Amino acid sequence: MSSTLRVGVLTTYNATLSVSDTASQDPAADTSGPSLCRLVEAEPRYIVEVTACIPDDHKAIQKTVTAWCDDLDLHLVLTTGGTGFGVRDCTPEAVLPLLDRQTPGISHLIFAKSIQITPFAALSRAVSGIRGQTLILTFPGSPKAVKENFEAVAKMLPHAIDLARGGTGKKTHEKMQGGPRPSGTTPAAVEEKGQTESSHSHGHEHGHGHGHGGHTCFHHSDREARTDAASLGLGTPVSRRLRKSPYPLIPMDQALSSVMDRVVPLPSVQKPVDGLLIGAVLDEDVVAVEAVPGYRASILDGYAVIDTDGPGQYPVTAVSIAAASSDGSATTLLPGQIARITTGGALPDGATAVVMVEDTLLVKSSEDGTREETVEILAKVRKGEAIREIGSDIQVGQTVLKKGQVISAVGGEIGVLASIGVQKVLVRQRPVVGFLSTGNEVVNHDNGEALKMGQIRDSNRPTLIAATKAAGFDYFDLGIAPDSPEDLEAAIKGGLAKCDIVVTTGGVSMGEMDLLKPILEQKLGATIHFGRIMMKPGKPTTFATVPNPNGGQPRLMFALPGNPVSATVTFHLFVLPALRKLAGYETYMWPSVQAAVAHDVRLDERPEYQRAVVSVTPEGSIKVQSTDKNQMSSRMVSMLGANSLMVLPGRTAERDSISTGQKIECLLISNLG
Ligand SMILES: Nc1nc2c(c(=O)[nH]1)N[C@H]1C(S)=C(S)[C@@H](COP(=O)(O)OP(=O)(O)OC[C@H]3O[C@@H](n4cnc5c(N)ncnc54)[C@H](O)[C@@H]3O)O[C@H]1N2
Ligand code: MOO
Ligand SMILES: [Mg+2]
Secondary structure: OOOOEEEEEEEEEEOOHHHHHHOOOOOOOOHHHHHHHHHHHOOEEEEEEEEEEEEEEEHHHHHHHHHHHHOOOOEEEEOOOOOOOOOOOOOOHHHHHOOOEHHHHHHHHHHHHHHHHHHHHHHOOOEEEEEOOOOEEEOOHHHHHHHHHHHHHHHHHHHHHHHHHHOOOOHHHHHHHHOOOOOOOOOOOOOOOHHOOOOOOOOOEEEEOOOOOOOOOOOOOOHHHOOOOOEEOOOOHHHHHHHHHHHHHHHHHHHHHHHHHOOOOOOEEEEEHHHHEEEEEEEOOOEEOOOOOOOOOOOOEEEOHHHHHOOOOEEEEEEEOOOOOOOOOOOOOOOOOEEOOOOOOOOEEEOOOEHHHHHHHEEEEEOOOOOOEEEEOOOOOOOOOEEOOOOOOOOOOEEEOOOOOOOOOOOOOHHHHHOOOOOOEEOOOEEEEEEEEEOOOEOOOOOOOOOOOOOOEEEEEHHHHHHHHHHHOOOEEEEOOOOOOOHHHHHHHHHHHHHOOEEEHHHHHHOOOOHHHHHHHHHHHEEEEEEOOEEOOOOOEEEEEEEOOOOOOOEEEEEEEHHHHHHHHHHHHHHHHHHHHOOOOOOOOOOOEEEEEEOEEOOOOOOOEOOOOOOOEEOEEEEEEOOOOOOOOOHHHHHHHOEEEEOOOOOOOOOOOOOOOOOEEEEEEEOOO
16 A cells, blocks of 8 residues: 555535524534545645545536546545435445445445434444445535544555555454454454544534524524535635635645655657757657768868878869769879868868868969969878868767757757758647636736726736747647636637637636635636645645547646736746646756845745846855845745745744755746846
8 A cells, every 4th residue: 555545535515505594593604525635644644635625516426536536646635515305316326436445334334423423423424345446435514523423444445445445454353452353353343442533523414503403403404504614616605605615735845745646747759850849758769760960071171191191292083072063973192183162162082181271382283373283281280180071070870869858049959950851850749828817807918098996907928928939939829718617618618629728817716706726617618737835925726627628638727826926926837837847848847946035035834936136146156135125925926036945935933034054945937047
């Protein structure tokens, strides 16, 4: 069993609730999804890799659970919600047909524990089982029930997961037992012994004490018990929105590998050798089928000689000016003869060296004075001197370029390919990225009109498009979409049809107009791999994979935060490396240097990517300076002149700043200043 167990947490909610349904509910209460994530991640062996919050919809539940089991091959899928008696509660009905095998023992164990706490546990219709190698448990929709249910199975879960994946479960079992398992002890029996009493709260999926003096109600459905039941759903009244993000705050390195592990380089195509090839990554070794030079060529302007003739006066019997030979053959030099030759001219057969004109004297010219007839060779020359032999630059059969090599803008690769007559090469397709700005307040930066109260100019799209162009990638400008589900869905779908990556900015945080996450999950069938990162700026950065409307590899979707600096920084940290990997680059992350900070830097509680200028001092050391003391994510001026992002760790009790002169890692996102 791998050391980390990858978990998916699916929260379902009733999207048809009206505002009045929430009247008696405690809006500050936690939600079951985030509670479950916290419970799971309290155990270091688990990592919540994906979460989703979707309506109580049979098909939507099946789609998500199937994708998590079959595509993501998670170890464990936990659902919360939809297990009660409510008319819309359909999680068991959705999940049951997906199971290859049911695990009634686990369901009974949960039931046995829950019924000790409240008789209303009898109203849970939760199921559990295995699909492929993934264990699936369905929990009710209240945080308390979720806690009790999870605690009921917590000790046994790793063992169950191990068995579901074909393991023997021996290790886990021994660990649980504090030693090797005595033969004949069943996992269930072990579990019973290992259980601790969970707190006797009354929280269960069908109603309890919030605001109602402990009322319990048999017929209440799952949704009503979710006293916290706000949601991130579309069409859900703001009063019912989630008050805590259901997306776990994951560390940056996890977010980066979550993205990069899902980026598969694009297929390859034959492309002509020309300037459009710059930036492309070769997907084949290129072997020379022509030699360079293709004939014995002179390096100098002078005389082709036979070295053994030595210094002396010789008749000039032939001329070789660099040009194609009219009959395809070379002239022949006999001992005692020399030939006039220019740089690049073909050597006559028999010539063994070239003497430069500066090392000769004219002895006799023709009668009309136009031709050299006799020339004196002043110095001795060595055999082979000033001759480029056939293939001395590139031999036939030599591998000149390697698969994976980038066709640089410097010119070397194009030059070599051209010199050996290669007309087409196999290169990775270049990805295309689409940019969509979102927000009712956002207007085109160049519309020429004065801004109305509440409007802002779209700085994100021009910024990201410019950075994309500079990196040599193609893009589609998808314009601006207002904060309406229909407009956003249509604009993103348009982008997905023609772009390998779609990047949106705005609408990913906690506001009622922040619709990107629910649209991705509920309208586009996307799998959100993360929705929040422990970083500054860029906390709500969202990454999803979306089914490709044209078939093939899923599309990648980055829903970046709207704040301009957050959008720009996360674009550099995630999108450009993803584009480079898609394009086949083997090195796709930014290079970094250690630089001494030129001033004290205060640390934020979140690991921070501060905009900075890295430079080389006259003494040759590398220093770094923040661009701006006030590094707010809305202040685009903090990007001015930045060539680097300082990688600052989060503040700890031991360290709250970096002192002047201390070295810090800096990512180089542009040339050194
Ligand atoms: N209750 C909470 N509120 C916020 C949180 C949070 O955790 N809880 N996170 C904050 C953080 S951090 C960020 S970053 C932002 C992200 O906001 P959104 O991605 O939802 O973006 P919007 O709300 O649409 O816009 C934010 C900001 O950016 C301006 N904007 C949007 N698009 C553009 C554009 N194309 N060009 C220029 N400026 C743009 C927009 O007008 C807003 O001022 O959320 C915090 N809130
Ligand atoms: O994380 Mo946000 O991007 O700070 O403003
Ligand atoms: Mg917002």
